[in-house]
Amino acid sequence: MTDLTSLTIAEAREGLAKKEFTATELTTSYITAIDGANELNAYVTKTPEKALEMAKASDERIAKGEARPLEGIPLGIKDLYCTKGVGAYACSHILDGFTPEYESTVTQNLWDDGAVMLGKLAMDEFAMGSTTETSYFGPVKNPWRAEGESIDRVPGGSSGGSAAAVAARICAGATASDTGGSIRQPAAFTGTVGIKPTYGRCSRWGMIAFASSLDQAGPIARTVRDAAIMMKSMASVDAKDTTSVDLPVPDYEAALTGDIKGMKVGIPKEYRVDGMPEEVEANWQQGIDWLKAAGAEIVDISLPMTKYALPAYYIVAPAEASSNLARYDGVKYGLRVNGNDIIDMYEKTRAAGFGSEVKRRILIGTYVLSAGYYDAYYLRAQKIRSLIKQDFEKAFQSVDTILTPATPSAAFELNKEITDPVEMYLNDIFTVTVNMAGLPGISVPSGKNGQGLPMGLQLIGKAFDEETLFRTAGVLEDAAGILEAPTKWW
Amino acid sequence: MAEASSKLIKGATGDWEVVVGMEIHAQVASEAKLFSGSSTKFGGEANDHVSFVDAAMPGMLPVINEECVRQAIRTGLGLKAKINNRSLFDRKNYFYPDLPQGYQISQYKDPIVGEGEVVLHMLDGEEVRIGVERLHLEQDAGKSMHDQHPTMSFVDLNRSGVALMEIVSKPDIRSSEEAKAYMTKMRTIVRYLGTSDGNMEEGSMRADVNVSVRRPGDELGTRCELKNMNSIRFIGQAIEYEARRQIGILEDGGSIDQETRLYDVKKGETRSMRSKEEAHDYRYFPDPDLLPLEFDDAYVEALREHLPELPDDKRDRFISDLGLKPYDASVLVASKRLAAFFEQVCEGRDAQLSANWVINEWLGRINKEQLDIDDSPISADQLGKIVDLIKAGDISGKIAKDLFEIIWTEGGDPAEVVEAKGMKQVTDTGAIEAIVDEIIANNPGQVEKVKDKPGLIGWFVGQVMKASQGKANPQAVNQILKDKLGL
Numbered sequence: 009m010t011d012l013t014s015l016t017i018a019e020a021r022e023g024l025a026k027k028e029f030t031a032t033e034l035t036t037s038y039i040t041a042i043d044g045a046n047e048l049n050a051y052v053t054k055t056p057e058k059a060l061e062m063a064k065a066s067d068e069r070i071a072k073g074e075a076r077p078l079e080g081i082p083l084g085i086k087d088l089y090c091t092k093g094v095g096a097y098a099c100s101h102i103l104d105g106f107t108p109e110y111e112s113t114v115t116q117n118l119w120d121d122g123a124v125m126l127g128k129l130a131m132d133e134f135a136m137g138s139t140t141e142t143s144y145f146g147p148v149k150n151p152w153r154a155e156g157e158s159i160d161r162v163p164g165g166s167s168g169g170s171a172a173a174v175a176a177r178i179c180a181g182a183t184a185s186d187t188g189g190s191i192r193q194p195a196a197f198t199g200t201v202g203i204k205p206t207y208g209r210c211s212r213w214g215m216i217a218f219a220s221s222l223d224q225a226g227p228i229a230r231t232v233r234d235a236a237i238m239m240k241s242m243a244s245v246d247a248k249d250t251t252s253v254d255l256p257v258p259d260y261e262a263a264l265t266g267d268i269k270g271m272k273v274g275i276p277k278e279y280r281v282d283g284m285p286e287e288v289e290a291n292w293q294q295g296i297d298w299l300k301a302a303g304a305e306i307v308d309i310s311l312p313m314t315k316y317a318l319p320a321y322y323i324v325a326p327a328e329a330s331s332n333l334a335r336y337d338g339v340k341y342g343l344r345v346n347g348n349d350i351i352d353m354y355e356k357t358r359a360a361g362f363g364s365e366v367k368r369r370i371l372i373g374t375y376v377l378s379a380g381y382y383d384a385y386y387l388r389a390q391k392i393r394s395l396i397k398q399d400f401e402k403a404f405q406s407v408d409t410i411l412t413p414a415t416p417s418a419a420f421e422l423n424k425e426i427t428d429p430v431e432m433y434l435n436d437i438f439t440v441t442v443n444m445a446g447l448p449g450i451s452v453p454s455g456k457n458g459q460g461l462p463m464g465l466q467l468i469g470k471a472f473d474e475e476t477l478f479r480t481a482g483v484l485e486d487a488a489g490i491l492e493a494p495t496k497w498w
Numbered sequence: 499m500a501e502a503s504s505k506l507i508k509g510a511t512g513d514w515e516v517v518v519g520m521e522i523h524a525q526v527a528s529e530a531k532l533f534s535g536s537s538t539k540f541g542g543e544a545n546d547h548v549s550f551v552d553a554a555m556p557g558m559l560p561v562i563n564e565e566c567v568r569q570a571i572r573t574g575l576g577l578k579a580k581i582n583n584r585s586l587f588d589r590k591n592y593f594y595p596d597l598p599q600g601y602q603i604s605q606y607k608d609p610i611v612g613e614g615e616v617v618l619h620m621l622d623g624e625e626v627r628i629g630v631e632r633l634h635l636e637q638d639a640g641k642s643m644h645d646q647h648p649t650m651s652f653v654d655l656n657r658s659g660v661a662l663m664e665i666v667s668k669p670d671i672r673s674s675e676e677a678k679a680y681m682t683k684m685r686t687i688v689r690y691l692g693t694s695d696g697n698m699e700e701g702s703m704r705a706d707v708n709v710s711v712r713r714p715g716d717e718l719g720t721r722c723e724l725k726n727m728n729s730i731r732f733i734g735q736a737i738e739y740e741a742r743r744q745i746g747i748l749e750d751g752g753s754i755d756q757e758t759r760l761y762d763v764k765k766g767e768t769r770s771m772r773s774k775e776e777a778h779d780y781r782y783f784p785d786p787d788l789l790p791l792e793f794d795d796a797y798v799e800a801l802r803e804h805l806p807e808l809p810d811d812k813r814d815r816f817i818s819d820l821g822l823k824p825y826d827a828s829v830l831v832a833s834k835r836l837a838a839f840f841e842q843v844c845e846g847r848d849a850q851l852s853a854n855w856v857i858n859e860w861l862g863r864i865n866k867e868q869l870d871i872d873d874s875p876i877s878a879d880q881l882g883k884i885v886d887l888i889k890a891g892d893i894s895g896k897i898a899k900d901l902f903e904i905i906w907t908e909g910g911d912p913a914e915v916v917e918a919k920g921m922k923q924v925t926d927t928g929a930i931e932a933i934v935d936e937i938i939a940n941n942p943g944q945v946e947k948v949k950d951k952p953g954l955i956g957w958f959v960g961q962v963m964k965a966s967q968g969k970a971n972p973q974a975v976n977q978i979l980k981d982k983l984g985l
Contacts, residue, residue: 090557103556110550112557214557221786249559250789328786331589334600335554339653350651354593377591377781386783 012037013177014493017081017234020180024070024080031070031080034180035063035124038082042126042178047498050163050173052087052145053095053128062124069122078241079122084179086170087128088135089115089225090214094125098216099143100133102336102361104343112214113246114183114225121241126179130169133363134333135190135218138435140168141422142365150198150419151176151494155460158497160422164194164415164435170228171198177493181229181238185215187222188321189415189439192451195228196414196464199453199491201235201481202228206472207446208253211246217332219325220251222443231490232452232482236260239474255472263475264482269303271480274407278314279438285417287457292413295454295465298487299411299480307407311399316392317441322433323376323389324444329366330373336361368429397445404470409480412438414451414464438466448474452481454488462491505673506714509745515714516741518671518707519721522684524663524694525638525702526569532637532661533560533603540700544643544654552659554598559787562587566661567791569693570610570635571801573663576691576808577630579614581798585634587788591781595653596640604664605634606782610791616667616687617810618679619828628680629668638662663694669708669718674737681705681730682832686809690834704728709740711748719744720754724761724768736761740768812837820849829857835871836861842878843885852885859902880905883912896968897921924970927978930962933970934978937961945983952985 012034015023023029039056059082066080090096090108097103111119119125132142139162141147150163151172163172167184171194174182184191186204195202203226210225217223227238240261245254275296280289300306338344338357345360347353362370376385403410416437426432442449447468454465465484469477506513531538534551551558574581588606611633618626640658644651665684671677685703688694696703705727710719724740727733739761744754758777759768807815809831816827830840830853839860844852860881864874884901887893893901893916901921905912916922924930937958938945948954955976962975979985 090555096556098556106556108555108557110555212557213559216556217787219786248561250561251787327783331591331601331781331783334591334593335556335598337593337595337600339595340553340598341555350595374781377783379779379781382781382783 013041015180016231017078017180017229017237018231020081021079021237025075027070031063031066031124032060034080035059035082035126038126038179045176045178045498048149048151048172048176048178049146050130050148050169050176050178051084051127052097052099052130052143052169055094055125055127058094059124059126062119066122066124076120076122077237078118080124081122081180082124082126083118083238084126084129084170084173084182085115086167086183086185087131088185088216089183090216091115091125091128094128096128096216097144098134099131099145100336100361100363100366101144102343102358103216103341104361106342108214110214113211113244113248114215114242117244118183118238118241123241129167129173129179129182132166132168132190133366134216134329135166135185135187135223136329136365136369137165138189138193138432139422140165140194142363143169144363147422148172149422149498151496151498152198152419152461153494153497157459161419161461162197162422164197164419166190167194167202167228171195171200171202174198174200174228174230175494176498181227181234183225183242184228185223185225186439186443187218187224187325188443189436191226191228192439192449192464192466193415193435195451196453196466197419197462199462199464199494200228200230201232201450201452201485202226203235203239203450203474203477204442204448205239205243205474206253206448207443208251209243209448209472209474211244211249211252213246213248219328220332221328222321222325224443232478232485233261233264235450236264236478253472258475260474260478263478265479266482266486268299268480268483271299271304271409271476272307272407273299273304273480274307274309274403274410276309276311276314276403276410276412278311279412281416281437284413287418288413288416288463291454291457291463292411292465295411295484298484302483302487304480309403309407309410311403311441313392313396313399314441317396317444318433318437320389320392320396321436321440321444322372323385324393326369326373327377327386328373330370330377333362333366333370365429393444396441400445400447400468408470409476410468412466412468414438414466418457418459418461418463442468447471448477450477450481452484452488453491454484456491505676507711507741507745509749511749513714514711514741514745516673516737517669517710517712517718517721518677518737519669520667520671520677520680520708521706522665522667522681523704523706524573524665524684524688524696526566526635526661526663527692527694528563528565528569528661530563530565531659532563532566532635534659536659538660540702542656544652544656546656548655548658552598552655554600560603560785562788562791563661566635567610567793568801569661570633570663571798572691572805573665573688573693574611574614574633575798575802575805576687576693577611577614577616577633577665579630579633580612582608582610582612583793583795583798584608585610585791587635587785587791588782589785592778594639594642595651596642596655596658598640598655598658602637602639603785603788604636609634616680616683618676618683619813619824620675620679623824626676626679628670628676631666631668633663633665636662636664674734674741677707677737678730678734681733683809686832686834690806690808692806698728698730701728705733707733707737709737709744710754711741711744719748720756722754722756722768723758725758725771727761732761732763735766736768739766743768806834809837816849820844822849822853826850826853826857829861833871839871839874839878843882845882847882847885848889851889852882855881855885859899863906875909876902876906880912887912887916891923891971892916893921893923894968894972897923920969922969924966927974930966930970930974930978931982933962933965934958934975934982937965938982948983948985955979955983955985958983
């Protein structure tokens with residue numbers, strides 16, 4: 009029998025339906041694989057007993073002919089999601105020992121559809137970072153290495169644990185979340201597919217908040233089809249999140265027709281940034297050629313506000329974060345470092361509990377909301393946000409989707425000393441605009457660079473038109489060919 | 499001008515005017531909190547009414563309770579205020595153990611209710627109009643308890659997230675009396691509307707009072723904020739003290755520091771809590787977890803249609819339709835239940851006579867015995883029947899008071915009691931004439947004197963009333979005496 013972990017979600021679904029193997033066998037394969045992949049450090053919490061229990065229930069369902077859409081499919085869950093009875097730390101020391109008594113809406117949706125939980129996946133602390141190096145539980149290693157090298161590389165971030173686990177075949181698919189690129193950038197770094205749906209498509213209830221107006225749940229999977237299957241289960245309107253949107257959730261898999269004849273694909277000139285590596289430029293051109301060959305019409309467009317998106321994002325997101333993270337004060341749950349009085353306790357707790365990147369963003373956020381600076385920073389950033397939305401609205405009058413690179417480079421080396429945080433923030437340059445506009449964006453593998461590292465392209469869609477993204481991404485995937493698994497070195 | 503100057507405070511160097519603005523916090527009457535489904539019941543064990551949202555657990559989100567929105571709109575309509583069809587919720591950020599989120603969800607720039615007005619009917623008959631700047635919805639905080647443990651403080655989150663309406667007045671109040679009247683009126687309005695129970699003792703209504711003084715006609719002076727006042731009486735006392743404190747400083751050549759002060763009830767003085775420099779920077783910004791609060795005019799109109807009659811409208815009706823004296827009308831509408839009691843009493847009866855009896859006898863007794871209106875031993879029906887007996891001339895006012903006492907303590911049907919106890923007024927002129935004749939016959943000296951001093955007739959009236967045990971109809975006695983004495 010083939011290694012069950014090599015199966016995509018769609019293949020495993022078929023094998024389970026045909027009773028070629030059981031959910032328990034499938035889950036056991038993953039548990040074994042997880043235990044053999046400790047070096048990647050992708051999991052912060054493993055839940056094998058829970059997984060086997062869920063798999064057993066799935067097998068009973070399948071036996072009775074009552075299989076649900078994700079019946080018996082073993083998934084990894086980003087540590088940002090609250091899962092009842094399982095620790096949820098957002099990979100921060102400040103949530104030390106926190107075990108929620110509730111289940112996030114997105115994960116509940118997955119369990120309701122029959123999925124099996126393997127454990128919690130590492131991330132940058134509170135989703136702040138692009139490498140997963142800010143996790144309190146240590147960095148995650150990218151399963152991909154450059155050809156002929158044995159140097160560890162970052163899996164991207166903040167959903168680096170999710171992306172690495174999917175790429176390393178230690179889960180069939182994973183939940184992730186995206187505030188400025190945290191799904192799409194790690195997907196691009198690991199040769200996986202990641203989609204950030206339209207803001208409001210998924211409920212944020214039970215997801216530990218980073219920046220509420222930007223955060224959105226989404227899956228990371230091995231194939232476009234798998235991402236479509238997961239997206240269908242994760243999305244829902246939710247009375248507990250009034251920013252979630254009450255629109256029917258389409259059958260995204262049905263959108264994978266392979267037919268994009270006559271589709272208009274926009275190419276924004278502003279995304280040709282200075283100093284962009286030639287291989288990224290070439291990969292983008294390759295993507296354009298593939299879509300053209302499939303019958304799409306390529307349209308040059310302009311998104312003039314693009315250059316302001318990153319600075320505006322780094323005002324809005326920290327502002328919201330500074331407020332969202334105020335609840336971690338040592339009073340109610342998580343870490344407490346005792347002090348002489350309440351202020352001393354706050355200071356000691358937060359000093360010990362938050363990492364330096366989180367502290368930096370709390371400081372930035374506090375600053376831009378302060379009296380005398382609010383108008384100059386926060387308010388102007390919000391105005392830019394409106395203008396970015398208008399840019400896209402205008403562009404989408406003439407195109408159906410927009411194609412861009414997903415990241416300015418392939419995965420870089422771990423422990424690369426980046427002293428200037430702005431250099432790190434540039435990782436988000438192609439992705440943040442999408443969050444600022446609340447639009448859907450998908451990152452899809454588009455071959456490898458000269459070093460044999462995966463590269464990714466991004467498609468941006470109209471609000472709630474994830475179907476066009478899946479369809480177009482499917483065409484790119486067909487053209488690029490589904491990546492083989494990375495060579496196992498761990 | 500005479501009225502205006504009477505509000506001025508005499509200082510050593512001349513007159514001063516006190517200027518007061520108030521921020522009233524009224525707990526919204528609703529079953530559940532503003533953004534969570536938890537109960538709002540007062541009391542209970544600590545932390546009994548706390549949801550994951552109230553405790554600010556990670557990943558929890560606020561969902562607006564529509565009933566609280568309706569209550570805020572109703573209150574706005576009661577204040578004749580502009581209702582804003584679109585308003586925003588903002589976060590007010592500060593750290594405190596009883597504020598689990600690290601921010602209070604409030605409304606900063608775009609409140610649900612805009613400008614309105616409250617009319618005060620002062621005891622001296624003056625009508626004072628106080629502008630309302632705005633009304634907004636916000637969350638209450640929990641409670642820190644410092645007396646439960648020798649080294650630790652405890653936190654009770656039962657109130658955390660309870661909906662409050664903050665009603666901000668314009669600085670239109672010019673005396674402690676007006677401030678008390680404003681607070682009283684606001685409480686009356688919310689109780690009429692049923693939008694808050696207005697119970698200050700339980701903390702469901704409290705006020706921050708901004709006080710400054712100035713020479714009449716000058717610019718506004720620097721203000722001090724008296725925080726968390728939860729009694730109308732203390733509001734009056736605190737303003738009096740604070741105004742004189744500020745006048746004292748200014749007359750000594752000093753200046754007022756803008757600060758937050760607390761009123762010490764025991765000492766009867768205000769003391770500094772924190773200065774302007776220590777004031778928080780709350781870093782307000784729109785709460786990204788909540789969409790703008792929007793509703794259309796039809797929504798507001800539907801609420802307006804079902805508003806109860808408000809105290810001012812009721813007062814106007816009592817004066818114009820029932821012919822009550824304005825002062826009496828003001829007294830009767832001060833409480834919705836009092837007004838309802840009065841309306842039951844005066845139904846089909848002489849309104850002013852009913853009002854006199856409700857206010858002077860019944861309400862006086864209720865207040866004297868510190869009873870709740872609902873616990874009155876006399877029903878509106880019984881009091882109405884006493885009024886009927888007076889009106890019919892069956893009993894005199896004096897006898898009516900005795901009857902009231904009997905009904906109050908023993909109960910019973912007033913007409914039957916009058917009958918059974920022989921309290922009925924004697925209107926039979928024959929019987930009265932017999933008594934009058936006897937008194938005239940027995941007091942020849944007085945009869946002589948009354949010819950020169952007609953005022954002495956009162957002595958004769960007294961004698962007759964005494965002889966009749968108070969039951970003789972006083973008007974009839976008067977007339978008969980005059981005839982017989984030839985006056």
